[in-house]
Amino acid sequence: MTTHTFKLNGETVTVEVEDDVRILWVLRDVLGVTGPKYGCGINVCKACTSHINGKAFNPCSVPVGAIGADDEITTIEGLADTVDGDGLHPMQEAWLEHDVAQCGYCQPGQIMAAVALVNRVRAEDRAITEDDLDAIRNVCRCGTYSRIRDAVRTGAEMMG
Amino acid sequence: MGKQAGREPAARLSRRSFVGYVVGGTSLMVMADLALGASPASAVPIPSVPQIPELYDLNDFLVHCTLPTANHVGIRIDEQGDAHFALPRMEVGQGITTAVAMLIAEELDLPLDRVHVTLAPARPELLFNQLTGGSNTIISMYTPIRVAAAVARKALLEAAAIQLGALLTSLVAKGGVISAPDGSSVTYGDVATAAAAPTTRQVKVTLKAAAERTVVGTPQRRIDALDAVTGRKQFAMDIAVPDALPTMVCRAPDLNGTAKSIRNEAAVKAMAGVTHVAIIETGVAVRARTFGQCIDAVRALDVEWNAGPVAGKSAPDILKELRAAQLPLVVPKAGAATLDGDFVFHFRSGSALEPNCAIADVRADSATIWAGLKSPIDAQSKIAKILGLFQKQVSVNVVQGGGSFGRKLFSDGAIEAARASKAFGAPVKLMWHRADEPRQGRVHPMAVSRIRATVLLGSVISFEQRHTAVPTDFRHGLGERLTAEVSALPTGLGNLGFSETVFMLTQELPYNFGVITQLLNEPKPAPDRFNTSSVRNIYSPDVATANELMVDQLAKRLKQDPVAFRRSYLKSRVVKRVLNRAAELGEWGRAMPAGTAQGIAIHKEYKGATAVLVEIDCRPETVNRKVRDAVTGPRVTKAVVVIDAGVVINPLGIKAQMMGGFMDGMAQALTYGNHLVDGHFLEASWDNSAYTRQWNTPFDFQCEVLDSESKVPGGVGEAGVAASMAAVACAYARATGKMPTEFPINFHDPLHFEPKPFIPSVPQSPTDGLSYTS
Numbered sequence: 001m002t003t004h005t006f007k008l009n010g011e012t013v014t015v016e017v018e019d020d021v022r023i024l025w026v027l028r029d030v031l032g033v034t035g036p037k038y039g040c041g042i043n044v045c046k047a048c049t050s051h052i053n054g055k056a057f058n059p060c061s062v063p064v065g066a067i068g069a070d071d072e073i074t075t076i077e078g079l080a081d082t083v084d085g086d087g088l089h090p091m092q093e094a095w096l097e098h099d100v101a102q103c104g105y106c107q108p109g110q111i112m113a114a115v116a117l118v119n120r121v122r123a124e125d126r127a128i129t130e131d132d133l134d135a136i137r138n139v140c141r142c143g144t145y146s147r148i149r150d151a152v153r154t155g156a157e158m159m160g
Numbered sequence: 161m162g163k164q165a166g167r168e169p170a171a172r173l174s175r176r177s178f179v180g181y182v183v184g185g186t187s188l189m190v191m192a193d194l195a196l197g198a199s200p201a202s203a204v205p206i207p208s209v210p211q212i213p214e215l216y217d218l219n220d221f222l223v224h225c226t227l228p229t230a231n232h233v234g235i236r237i238d239e240q241g242d243a244h245f246a247l248p249r250m251e252v253g254q255g256i257t258t259a260v261a262m263l264i265a266e267e268l269d270l271p272l273d274r275v276h277v278t279l280a281p282a283r284p285e286l287l288f289n290q291l292t293g294g295s296n297t298i299i300s301m302y303t304p305i306r307v308a309a310a311v312a313r314k315a316l317l318e319a320a321a322i323q324l325g326a327l328l329t330s331l332v333a334k335g336g337v338i339s340a341p342d343g344s345s346v347t348y349g350d351v352a353t354a355a356a357a358p359t360t361r362q363v364k365v366t367l368k369a370a371a372e373r374t375v376v377g378t379p380q381r382r383i384d385a386l387d388a389v390t391g392r393k394q395f396a397m398d399i400a401v402p403d404a405l406p407t408m409v410c411r412a413p414d415l416n417g418t419a420k421s422i423r424n425e426a427a428v429k430a431m432a433g434v435t436h437v438a439i440i441e442t443g444v445a446v447r448a449r450t451f452g453q454c455i456d457a458v459r460a461l462d463v464e465w466n467a468g469p470v471a472g473k474s475a476p477d478i479l480k481e482l483r484a485a486q487l488p489l490v491v492p493k494a495g496a497a498t499l500d501g502d503f504v505f506h507f508r509s510g511s512a513l514e515p516n517c518a519i520a521d522v523r524a525d526s527a528t529i530w531a532g533l534k535s536p537i538d539a540q541s542k543i544a545k546i547l548g549l550f551q552k553q554v555s556v557n558v559v560q561g562g563g564s565f566g567r568k569l570f571s572d573g574a575i576e577a578a579r580a581s582k583a584f585g586a587p588v589k590l591m592w593h594r595a596d597e598p599r600q601g602r603v604h605p606m607a608v609s610r611i612r613a614t615v616l617l618g619s620v621i622s623f624e625q626r627h628t629a630v631p632t633d634f635r636h637g638l639g640e641r642l643t644a645e646v647s648a649l650p651t652g653l654g655n656l657g658f659s660e661t662v663f664m665l666t667q668e669l670p671y672n673f674g675v676i677t678q679l680l681n682e683p684k685p686a687p688d689r690f691n692t693s694s695v696r697n698i699y700s701p702d703v704a705t706a707n708e709l710m711v712d713q714l715a716k717r718l719k720q721d722p723v724a725f726r727r728s729y730l731k732s733r734v735v736k737r738v739l740n741r742a743a744e745l746g747e748w749g750r751a752m753p754a755g756t757a758q759g760i761a762i763h764k765e766y767k768g769a770t771a772v773l774v775e776i777d778c779r780p781e782t783v784n785r786k787v788r789d790a791v792t793g794p795r796v797t798k799a800v801v802v803i804d805a806g807v808v809i810n811p812l813g814i815k816a817q818m819m820g821g822f823m824d825g826m827a828q829a830l831t832y833g834n835h836l837v838d839g840h841f842l843e844a845s846w847d848n849s850a851y852t853r854q855w856n857t858p859f860d861f862q863c864e865v866l867d868s869e870s871k872v873p874g875g876v877g878e879a880g881v882a883a884s885m886a887a888v889a890c891a892y893a894r895a896t897g898k899m900p901t902e903f904p905i906n907f908h909d910p911l912h913f914e915p916k917p918f919i920p921s922v923p924q925s926p927t928d929g930l931s932y933t934s
Contacts, residue, residue, distance in 0.1 A: 001432075017450070018432050022925050025450035029406055034398035035391025037562070039513050040594040041455065041925045043932065045846045047513060052933060061929030076391035092389040099381040099812055102820060103253025104388030105514045105562030111389060116934055134787060134855040139846045141513040141563045142253045143823025144816070145854055146861040 005069045008033070009078025012069070019065030024048050026064045027075065035076035035108045039139060046138035049109035049116075050075045056116030076108035079115065091115045094155035102142035110138045110148055118156045128156055176367045178303070180311035183234065184359040188315060188352050191232040192307035233301070235264060235308045237355070241336050241348025243270055243312065246280040249301070250292040250534045251384075252512070252564035253820075254877040255813035258383045259298055260305055262809055266375040267309035267368060269333040270348065277383065282536035282556035291636070292534040293569055293694065295766045295875025298809060302873050303367075310365035312355075319355035320346050370807075379812035384560075396517050396531050396559045397591055404519045404587035405435060407580050408454035410461045411443040411600050413918035414468030414839045416691065419444050423462040431457055438583040442600075443921075445580040447588055452925065455593065459920040469689045471839040475606070478836065479504060482608045482628045485683030489612045491622045491675070499717060501611040501710045504902040505702040507630075507834040507841070508604045509849055510695035511597040514562025516573035519589050522547060522581035527554045531574040532561030535636040539571035543578045565824070566695040567602055569636045593922040595844035598834055603841075604695035605630035609706035613673065613714055620714055620729065621674035627663070627703055631682040633692045634658045663699055669707055670732040670764045678703070696821075700765060700882040701828055702903075708761040708886035709899055722760060722890070723748050735762050737866060738771035738802045745864060746773030746800035755779035756797075759891025763883035766805075768874035772822065772887035773800040774858070778895040791831050791850040791912050794895070794905075796888060798860040799826075806874035808865055814876045815863040821880020822861070827852040828881075829888035833904040835911070842915040844923065850904075850912070 005014045008031070015030050024041075027033040027050075036059060039047030043061040050059055051074040052067070059073070067073075074082060079089045087093070091114050101107045113136055121128050133149045140148065180192040236244045243264055251257045261275040268275070283290060313333060321328040326340035339345040370377075387393035412418060419439045422428075428437050428446065433453030437446050446457040470478075493500070518531035527547055533539050536556045544551045561568050577590035592601065607629035614622040663680035680699070715725035723743045730736050739762050742748075748758060752775065760773045775798040785792045801818040808814060831850040835842045843849045868874075885903075893899040902908070916923050 018453075020927075021433075021450055021452045022927075025406075025452040028397075029450040029452075032400060034394070037395075037514070038397070038451065038591065039515075040845055041451075042594070042845060042923055043926050043929055045513065045594070052930070055933040057933045058929050061926040061932075063927050066927070066930060076389075080390070088389070095389045096381065096385055099385060099816065101253075101382060101385055101388035102255070102816055103512070103514070103561065103563045104384065104393045105253075105395060105512075107388050108391045120934060130859060134857075136854045139513060139851065139853065140823075141511070141565070141851065143820035143852060145823060145852065145857040146819055147816075149854070149857065 002065070004064050006067050007072040009074055010081055017064060020063045023059035023062050023064050023067070023073070027059060033075055033077060037105055037108060039106065046113060047106050047109045049112040049138065051112060051116060054119065056113050076112060079112065089115065090158035091118070091155035094151045094158055097154060098147045098151040100144050100147045100151050102144055106138055106140045110140065113138050114152045114155055117152065118159055128153060176369065177364060178307045178367065179362055179364050180307045182311060182315050182357045182361050182363055184357055186353070186356055188237040188312065188355045189234055190308050190311040190315065191234040192304040192311065193232055196303040196307055233304050233308055235312050237312055237316070237348060237352045239349055239352055241352055242274045242276060243268055243309070244276045244278070246278050248280040248283060248290045249297045250279060250532060250558055250561060250568065252532065252561035252568060254817060255382060255810065256297045258380060258813055259809040260301065261383050262375050262380055263302070263305045264309045266373055267306045268313045270336045272375060272380060272383070274336060279558040279560065281558055282540040284537050284540065284551060290537050295877040295879060298873045299767060299875055306367050307365060310367055311363045314363055314365050315355040316348050316351055319351040323351055323354065377808050377811070380810050381812065393560065395514055395562050396519060397589060399519060399530055399559065401519050401521060401530065401587060401589070404521060404589040405447050405449060406451040406454050407445055407447045407577070407588040407590040408451065408458055408593060409440070409443040409445050409576060409596070410458040410463060411596055411921045412465045412468060413921070414465070414471050415600065415841065416688070417468035418466045420464040420466050423464065424460070428457050428460050431460060436584040436586065438580070440576065440579045440583055442576055445583065447580070447584055447586065451591065455922055455925065458593070458922050459924060461920070468839055473836065473839055475506060475836045478606055478630065479608065481683060482606065482630070485681055486608065486610055486628045487626045487679050487681045489610070489624050489626060490677065491612060491614055491624060494614060497614050497616055499613045499615065499710065499713055501706060501713065502901060503609045503706040503709070505607045505609070506903065506907055507606045507836060508828060508832050508904070509598040509834055509843065510565050510567045510602045510604055510693055512561065512563030512565055512567055515592040515594060515597055516567070516601060517591040518574040518577040519587070520574065520577035520581040521587035522578055525549070525553060527578060528557070529554065529574050529578065530557045530559050531571065531577070532559050532564070532568050533571050533574060534564060534568045535571065538636050539574050542571065542575055546575065547578060547582055566693045570602060570633070570693055572602070594846070595916060595922045598843040598849050599841045600691065602633070602691045602693035602695070603834055605632050605690065605692040607702050609702060611706055611710045613710060615714065615717055618718060623669060623671070623673035623676045625678040625703065625707065626681070627679065627699065628681045628683065629699070630690055630692060631684065632659050632694055632698065634662065634694065662694070666698060666700060666765060667703055668764055670735050670762070671711070671729045672731045673729065696824060697878040697881040700763065701825060701885040704761065704763045704882035705829065705886040705889045705903065708890055709893060712890050712893065713899065721749070726762065732764060732769065734804050735764050735769040738762065738769045738804050741864060741866060742771035742773045742800050742802040745802065745862060746798070748773060755895060757891050757895035759887045759889070759894055761883045761886035761890055763886065765882070766875035766879045767870065767872060768803060768805045768868070768879060770801065770803045770879050770883040772883040774798065774887045774891045776888065776891040776895050778892065787855045789847050790853065790855050791906065792855060793830060794892060795856065796826055796858045799858045799862070801863040801880060801884070802866060803863070803876070803879060804866045804868050804870070805876050805879065806868050806870035806872050808868065809873055811865045814865050817876040818863045818880040819861060821878065822884040823852040823857070825881045825884025826856065826888050829885045829892070829903060829905060831856065831904050831906055833907050840918060842911070844916040848913045
């Protein structure tokens with residue numbers, strides 16, 4: 001086992017675990033951070049989507065040995081703290097406004113993917129298109145897809 | 161069941177008056193009999209006339225199954241005046257906890273956020289009455305829950321009358337506060353303890369009339385929405401149970417193959433993080449510090465396997481079996497007057513996004529289980545039997561599920577976890593790998609549906625359907641041990657009887673087509689060749705798709721517009737209403753470019769009716785659009801769902817179920833299937849199985865919930881699937897000019913993926929995730 005240090009939701013954490021263990025399991029099984037969900041383990045379903053240094057990534061497909069002390073991981077649990085104020089992140093508010101969730105299992109990943117999409121589109125100085133929404137890969141077996149599309153647009157507006 | 165006839169009229173005093181109980185104790189606990197609201201049970205024997213669901217459907221059957229058990233549901237009022245209710249059903253996303261909280265808030269005059277609904281653990285005394293299935297929760301619990309809440313309200317009012325020195329009839333309860341005419345008031349919390357009764361007493365209450373309602377019928381967001389968007393909502397694998405380490409199972413390359421021996425047990429045990437390795441009934445279980453290390457161990461295992469029960473068989477073999485077993489049609493072929501249709505429906509996975517999973521802590525004289533279970537009593541009974549324990553020594557905690565779609569009626573994960581925990585002598589947190597789900601998990605059974613209709617003198621005079629299917633496993637029975645054992649009789653005959661019963665009680669063709677017969681045959685009754693289950697909406701999506709495609713053919717033969725034809729032949733007013741509204745909302749008949757078309761379909765089940773109108777684009781530029789690693793194909797651009805769901809509890813929840821049902825039905829029509837090749841299913845991931853994704857989602861989705869003329873709520877969790885699948889199929893037929901006869905429609909397209917290996921049984925997680933940040 002090796003000692004690994006990285007930033008998680010604003011705090012520095014240190015874990016003892018083998019280098020090749022994927023970050024999803026470090027979060028869930030070692031650190032008890034259960035917001036990111038397992039849905040496939042092969043970077044297909046996107047249920048574990050979280051952020052690394054502000055960009056969406058899938059911790060099921062990154063060994064803990066691939067990140068270092070300066071890397072900052074944000075999971076759904078830490079999303080609200082990335083914006084000012086005591087409340088939720090605007091994208092979470094948008095999710096509530098559209099009552100998106102059904103079973104809720106995929107929704108942490110959906111929200112994290114949505115925030116990254118809005119940031120990316122904004123960096124490209126353009127509006128979200130149907131093609132952008134079509135390219136969201138996150139599976140929702142309950143089929144909340146249309147509400148997700150609406151909530152991403154609302155969330156984008158609320159993110160200002 | 162007949163014994164109980166006569167009990168119900170005694171409990172129901174008038175249409176809205178019922179009797180419930182304040183339970184003796186030091187805090188306020190109220191109860192109502194779960195059988196309240198069911199029509200008298202004397203009619204339990206199933207009528208043997210055609211088109212049974214018109215008179216007596218699966219939901220009546222499920223409600224009547226609750227009658228023999230003198231069981232109750234209770235609401236507790238705490239010292240703050242909040243209401244607590246442990247629902248003997250399972251929430252899997254269908255919104256029942258929200259709907260139930262609304263019913264309680266309404267009848268108790270308490271704000272919705274002060275009603276706390278949890279899931280009850282297995283309660284064996286409830287017998288039949290702890291099964292979540294058939295979209296039956298609200299239908300069966302509508303009255304008992306309201307009665308219990310009304311009893312609580314009355315007890316609080318009586319206590320307040322004493323405390324305020326006011327006449328009971330002069331008091332007004334609102335928002336958890338009781339006010340007297342002189343302006344004085346008490347909160348529910350102030351009088352909750354005083355309202356408790358030293359001994360149990362009977363209380364007569366009158367339920368609110370529809371016009372008095374302020375919560376029921378209004379759109380309410382899910383009560384767990386905040387937990388869902390913050391990651392706080394706990395599913396089974398999120399629960400911390402001491403020492404319950406990650407556990408996975410290495411499975412056979414063949415469907416339902418078993419492990420004979422492990423050739424490298426010592427080497428695998430020595431791997432990083434691994435604590436235990438053992439053969440269990442379904443494969444080789446491994447326990448490790450992390451699931452990642454379980455995956456490594458599963459991949460490293462060298463196992464000698466026994467062949468599975470369908471070794472070497474492929475989909476065409478099963479199709480041949482089914483065709484050979486088709487029951488004969490009665491009406492002879494009569495030249496041009498006859499329309500024949502023959503449809504094939506392939507296996508498709510019933511997986512939820514949350515894989516099968518459970519935590520189990522098995523000790524020498526007890527066991528505790530945590531899992532998402534829709535038949536927890538059946539799970540408790542089966543696990544006790546496997547472990548050699550008494551049923552009462554097994555505690556089964558029901559956890560909210562990450563979807564079900566029929567999958568969680570069975571307790572596969574919980575049973576496996578119990579076996580592994582016993583084998584290891586240690587607690588386990590067992591989870592299936594995604595690859596295991598489509599390959600070894602429960603599927604919607606493959607089926608063929610043969611239809612013959614006869615048209616004479618401009619009118620349809622007969623419609624026969626012979627549905628032949630791989631048996632659906634109903635061995636969860638009605639969630640109770642006795643019935644579970646009946647349907648697990650040797651040779652599978654018990655199962656056949658139950659399947660036919662379910663088919664008979666659910667299938668109804670609501671058209672005036674003269675002589676109508678719809679029969680099911682399940683030729684190889686032993687249901688353990690394939691792992692099937694009553695996947696969302698059971699037989700209906702396939703049956704309705706076959707029917708509605710034929711209805712369009714009949715309309716064409718009679719040179720009528722599909723909507724006009726349906727209007728003239730539909731015998732049900734409820735169905736006509738949803739059809740008319742869907743046609744109006746969706747602008748039926750508007751001009752569409754070549755290669756695109758509208759399609760419309762109806763379905764009647766769950767005490768209500770659904771109509772779906774879609775617009776589909778089958779033009780090459782759309783069909784061939786490229787999204788990385790995606791199955792694109794025809795795009796449904798617009799969908800309109802109209803439902804009459806009976807009395808509406810939560811319109812927002814119903815709309816959510818219709819959207820979900822639509823995405824499900826559309827996938828089953830177009831893309832979602834399992835390929836059986838050489839004794840195993842090829843699909844091993846969501847990209848392989850091609851369930852609906854954003855690139856398949858309609859740009860415009862609308863749903864309208866009609867004001868119903870019905871006095872009872874209907875079921876909504878499954879009601880959207882059948883008409884959605886049928887409407888998409890009908891639209892595809894009209895857009896391409898070719899009626900599809902095999903589903904999913906893309907089944908024979910060149911395989912869009914490279915099948916993952918079967919040994920090892922699970923793929924390794926990639927390591928290049930940082931190359932795909934976005």
